[in-house]
Amino acid sequence: MNRPDKFLFSVLAFGAGIFFASFLFIKFETIIFFLILIFAAFLWGFLLNKKIIFWVVVGFLFIAGIIFYQTDVYFRLKNSSAYLNSHYLLSRGIIDEEPEFKETSLWLTVKLKDDLKGRVLIKTKPYLKDFRYGDEVEFEGLFEEPKNYSDFDFKAYLAKGDIYSVINYPKIQILNRDQGLQFKAKLFKIKAAFQEKINQLLLEPEASFLSGLILGERQSLDKNLKNNLQRSGTSHLIALSGYNITIIISAVFSLLLFFGFRRSWAFWGALLAIIFFILMTGASPSIVRAGIMGILAIFSQRVGRLYHQRNVLFLAALIMIILNPKILRFDVAFQLSFMATLGLIYFSPFFEKIFLSDKKSFLNWRGNLAMTLSAQAAVLPLLISNFGYISLVAPLANILILIFIPITMFLGFLTGVFGLIFNFLGEIISWLAYAFLKYEIIVINFFGSLRFSSFSLGAWREITFWLSVISVVALFIFVYKRNNGRFSQKL
Amino acid sequence: MFIKETMVDFPKNYKIIVFLLGLLLIFNLFVWFFIFDGGRQAAELDFLNVGQGDASLISFPQSGKILVDAGPDRSILKSLGKVQKFFDKNIDVLILSHANLDHYAGFFEVLKHYEPRIFAYNGFDTQNQTFQNLLNLLEERKVVVVRLLAGDKIRIGRDVFKIISPSAGFNQKDLNKSSLAFQLNINNFKILFLGDAEADFIERIGDDLKSDILKVSHHGSKSGTDEILINLIAPKIALIGVGKNNPFHHPAEAVLDLLKNAGIDIFRTDEKGTIRIIFDEDLRIKTFF
Numbered sequence: 001m002n003r004p005d006k007f008l009f010s011v012l013a014f015g016a017g018i019f020f021a022s023f024l025f026i027k028f029e030t031i032i033f034f035l036i037l038i039f040a041a042f043l044w045g046f047l048l049n050k051k052i053i054f055w056v057v058v059g060f061l062f063i064a065g066i067i068f069y070q071t072d073v074y075f076r077l078k079n080s081s082a083y084l085n086s087h088y089l090l091s092r093g094i095i096d097e098e099p100e101f102k103e104t105s106l107w108l109t110v111k112l113k114d115d116l117k118g119r120v121l122i123k124t125k126p127y128l129k130d131f132r133y134g135d136e137v138e139f140e141g142l143f144e145e146p147k148n149y150s151d152f153d154f155k156a157y158l159a160k161g162d163i164y165s166v167i168n169y170p171k172i173q174i175l176n177r178d179q180g181l182q183f184k185a186k187l188f189k190i191k192a193a194f195q196e197k198i199n200q201l202l203l204e205p206e207a208s209f210l211s212g213l214i215l216g217e218r219q220s221l222d223k224n225l226k227n228n229l230q231r232s233g234t235s236h237l238i239a240l241s242g243y244n245i246t247i248i249i250s251a252v253f254s255l256l257l258f259f260g261f262r263r264s265w266a267f268w269g270a271l272l273a274i275i276f277f278i279l280m281t282g283a284s285p286s287i288v289r290a291g292i293m294g295i296l297a298i299f300s301q302r303v304g305r306l307y308h309q310r311n312v313l314f315l316a317a318l319i320m321i322i323l324n325p326k327i328l329r330f331d332v333a334f335q336l337s338f339m340a341t342l343g344l345i346y347f348s349p350f351f352e353k354i355f356l357s358d359k360k361s362f363l364n365w366r367g368n369l370a371m372t373l374s375a376q377a378a379v380l381p382l383l384i385s386n387f388g389y390i391s392l393v394a395p396l397a398n399i400l401i402l403i404f405i406p407i408t409m410f411l412g413f414l415t416g417v418f419g420l421i422f423n424f425l426g427e428i429i430s431w432l433a434y435a436f437l438k439y440e441i442i443v444i445n446f447f448g449s450l451r452f453s454s455f456s457l458g459a460w461r462e463i464t465f466w467l468s469v470i471s472v473v474a475l476f477i478f479v480y481k482r483n484n485g486r487f488s489q490k491l
Numbered sequence: 492m493f494i495k496e497t498m499v500d501f502p503k504n505y506k507i508i509v510f511l512l513g514l515l516l517i518f519n520l521f522v523w524f525f526i527f528d529g530g531r532q533a534a535e536l537d538f539l540n541v542g543q544g545d546a547s548l549i550s551f552p553q554s555g556k557i558l559v560d561a562g563p564d565r566s567i568l569k570s571l572g573k574v575q576k577f578f579d580k581n582i583d584v585l586i587l588s589h590a591n592l593d594h595y596a597g598f599f600e601v602l603k604h605y606e607p608r609i610f611a612y613n614g615f616d617t618q619n620q621t622f623q624n625l626l627n628l629l630e631e632r633k634v635v636v637v638r639l640l641a642g643d644k645i646r647i648g649r650d651v652f653k654i655i656s657p658s659a660g661f662n663q664k665d666l667n668k669s670s671l672a673f674q675l676n677i678n679n680f681k682i683l684f685l686g687d688a689e690a691d692f693i694e695r696i697g698d699d700l701k702s703d704i705l706k707v708s709h710h711g712s713k714s715g716t717d718e719i720l721i722n723l724i725a726p727k728i729a730l731i732g733v734g735k736n737n738p739f740h741h742p743a744e745a746v747l748d749l750l751k752n753a754g755i756d757i758f759r760t761d762e763k764g765t766i767r768i769i770f771d772e773d774l775r776i777k778t779f780f
Contacts, residue, residue, distance in 0.1 A: 199604040204572035
């Protein structure tokens with residue numbers, strides 16, 4: 001086994017340990033027992049059979065993953081607000097995320113102050129007060145343990161963000177503004193100004209759709225359109241993930257090449273665009289993770305050797321998991337970003353051959369299509385297990401829309417920027433953006449409203465999930481064999 | 492020689508030229524589009540479908556737009572998006588009938604998407620936190636806040652707004668009673684907006700209430716409409732803003748019967764969606780979801 005593969009197996013073992021522990025709590029005695037077993041195997045390998053040593057190390061890393069996860073959970077819980085649950089308290093804290101509008105309520109993530117530990121989720125009436133990031137608030141209410149919905153592990157979802165208490169509709173008032181991080185506050189301000197300009201220059205639902213595209217802002221999207229996005233298999237457009245970010249990179253790259261820039265310049269241009277994009281969308285952890293993976297995908301394509309690309313991606317994932325091990329199992333965005341990037345690395349050369357992506361095409365639709373399909377194929381099992389449906393029209397809807405997504409994002413971006421500098425110019429550009437947005441929404445609504453556009457898997461969910469896993473693995477092996485583990489690809 | 496040189500230079504940046512030409516072509520299409528569109532010839536009233544709540548957009552030919560109430564939530568934006576054109580999406584004046592959430596909560600969203608200049612209401616502030624938040628937001632956005640009372644008139648071209656309630660001396664706690672009621676005179680058609688006002692309260696005002704179109708008070712609840720009031724107004728068309736299966740059981744059967752028996756055409760937002768009335772020489776009515 002060569003070194004890069006050894007590295008891969010080590011990372012996989014550690015990750016597997018974390019994943020395993022996230023399902024099952026392993027007792028201390030059991031861990032000690034296995035450690036002794038491994039130590040025995042190590043001694044045996046050391047004395048008699050040296051080949052086994054690497055696998056002993058892998059086994060040890062698996063156990064290390066379990067230990068790491070359990071210690072991490074222990075300390076996070078200890079530093080959380082869980083000990084306050086089922087107490088009625090008057091407390092203070094600072095809003096440390098952007099307030100989130102839900103259907104009938106406003107959600108605030110508040111970091112507690114005054115010797116109280118942890119973060120809490122406060123649900124309050126929308127429009128009650130003008131809550132902003134960085135506000136210091138005082139509130140009086142009952143701390144409750146989060147409750148799970150029938151089909152959604154809400155508790156785990158919140159725990160992933162270190163939230164262990166929910167306070168429903170407390171008495172609440174704002175004490176001070178601007179108590180948060182200055183840098184974060186600035187980012188949110190830029191984002192807000194940008195979004196407001198888009199809102200002023202475009203009507204609904206186009207404005208919300210554009211915000212979804214370039215800011216990943218989903219709260220304001222109309223329910224009907226949201227449904228149609230799902231049913232037509234295009235909701236990835238408005239979920240910022242590594243996948244989306246790769247679209248931006250490839251679009252900026254193609255656009256710069258189209259205008260006659262040199263390859264290396266275009267590459268740096270794309271990189272700059274991504275960094276700018278991450279900052280503009282408020283740099284939330286999931287977007288930063290997605291951005292890093294997207295950048296890696298693009299960067300590794302310049303390196304060329306498969307195991308480099310692969311290992312860099314796994315290394316990045318490893319670091320992210322070490323920073324917060326819960327994301328491995330509970331953060332769908334992380335899983336999607338990772339799988340999409342993996343798909344791009346492994347599958348895109350295969351799809352590029354099929355669609356003759358080397359050929360010149362209008363706005364590089366051949367290349368875009370190849371990238372889309374490679375990402376889509378890799379995330380299929382995740383989509384099935386998380387959303388439980390398959391969209392039959394997804395490929396067609398995606399082809400019809402994706403060709404225009406880069407130009408739409410570009411025009412939408414210009415709309416906001418010029419709108420802020422010089423309103424009239426922004427207005428004119430908004431008309432162009434409007435034409436594309438309108439077209440995309442018409443396509444989405446058309447495919448989403450077809451009765452056969454998607455079907456819920458119901459009882460077939462599990463079988464389909466495993467079938468999709470098998471087919472993805474099969475595709476992976478097929479591509480791997482075909483290229484002898486080597487990829488000569490260009491961006 | 493000259494020709495040859497230009498031919499060599501040509502491929503270098505022809506893509507940019509093609510791109511710019513394409514842009515110019517699209518702009519050109521837009522210009523022609525506007526010329527043929529020609530703008531509004533007659534005033535229009537859009538009684539918007541905002542679920543359980545009220546919202547109406549009044550658009551005057553070649554000039555401003557007034558939004559009367561904004562419904563309970565974001566749905567106002569979707570329905571505004573449907574009735575407005577992408578190149579004509581200003582709203583100049585906001586009018587609030589009274590400080591109830593199902594009439595004003597949508598203004599929070601409207602203020603994020605539009606830049607109105609004037610906000611007019613009956614001046615009856617509740618100490619309600621949410622309403623104070625709205626007033627603060629208006630101040631922050633530098634929207635001029637105006638108080639309207641019975642007797643005030645607003646002229647827009649030849650069309651007139653006449654406020655009939657509440658009067659200056661009004662000081663009751665009841666929010667519905669404080670509703671800003673007004674009559675619009677557009678192109679010699681009269682439209683009566685009652686907000687959520689109560690029937691007996693409006694009857695005692697003593698103004699001439701005769702109107703062609705009635706925005707039925709309080710989503711068609713019993714307190715807002717009775718036989719005396721209907722006789723006083725004698726409308727041909729009644730507009731009711733209600734949500735499907737609302738918990739208040741609006742509109743009341745009794746009110747519907749009353750309107751039906753009087754031979755009045757009833758348009759409900761839960762059945763017809765948004766209702767557009769165009770004030771040409773005759774009234775033209777379109778409905779759409």
